[in-house]
Amino acid sequence: MIEKATRDKWRLRWQMERAVRRVARELGLTPPFGPHMFAGRLVCKGCYIVIEPSDMGRHGLYGQCTAAGDYYHIRYRENAGMGQRELIIWHELAHIVLGHVTPDLKERQFTITPEKEYLAEVWAEAMMAYASALGWGLRPRAATGIGRLIQDLAER
């Protein structure tokens, strides 16, 4: 007997895996590609993204995304490991792609809710796994998720 929460998690994971493939296709990206290349392609959709390292010390955060005018500004923790850094940037890009932060917001920083954080995290993990085109190391949940299994079967 599988818990409903587990089934919901798998379903969301599967939906996100399809969503990241769709957005990559729309942007003309084929794996492997990184978050910087992805952000560069968003420019053609009128979305300007500046990505830069930060000590993030004062906030105790891993990453942050703000919007002002036509620009999105992503900061990531500069002392994070390489894989983690990439996941942080994907996570912040997720907030943009999922519409959690938009330039028309009055406040500099968007409202963070646990639900938005969770969605951004699942999107980021799915995108990082897809974009990396690697079968190891960079696929934190993908290696065990039912969504991965179904996708792998579908690709045979």
Ligand SMILES: [Zn+2]
């Ligand atoms: Zn977040």
